[in-house]
Amino acid sequence: MASSKPTFEKAMKQLELIVQELESGTLPLEKSLKKFEEGMALSRYCNEKLEETERRISLLTADEEGNPVEAPFGSEKGQDDSL
Numbered sequence: 001m002a003s004s005k006p007t008f009e010k011a012m013k014q015l016e017l018i019v020q021e022l023e024s025g026t027l028p029l030e031k032s033l034k035k036f037e038e039g040m041a042l043s044r045y046c047n048e049k050l051e052e053t054e055r056r057i058s059l060l061t062a063d064e065e066g067n068p069v070e071a072p073f074g075s076e077k078g079q080d081d082s083l
Contacts, residue, residue, distance in 0.1 A: 008049045015042040 006014065018039040021027060027035065063069050 005045065008046060011042050011046050011049075015039055015046065018042070 005011075018035050022032060022035055022039070058068055061069050
């Protein structure tokens with residue numbers, strides 16, 4: 001694997017492939033353990049990316065005082081939601 005971090009999408013795809021391999025039950029024990037370790041690392045990476053994204057969204061959707069503003073996805077201030 002390259003030293004640079006994969007994109008979230010690539011990491012998720014790689015994690016899906018690892019899960020499929022592990023579920024197949026055809027890997028020897030040692031290889032299964034290596035794949036499991038790799039999958040756990042990818043899972044942590046994806047979770048960190050999701051948490052980082054959630055923090056960024058929270059900052060972007062805060063009001064002038066820094067309080068979070070909840071709105072349905074896709075709605076913007078001043079947009080008519082009555083359609």
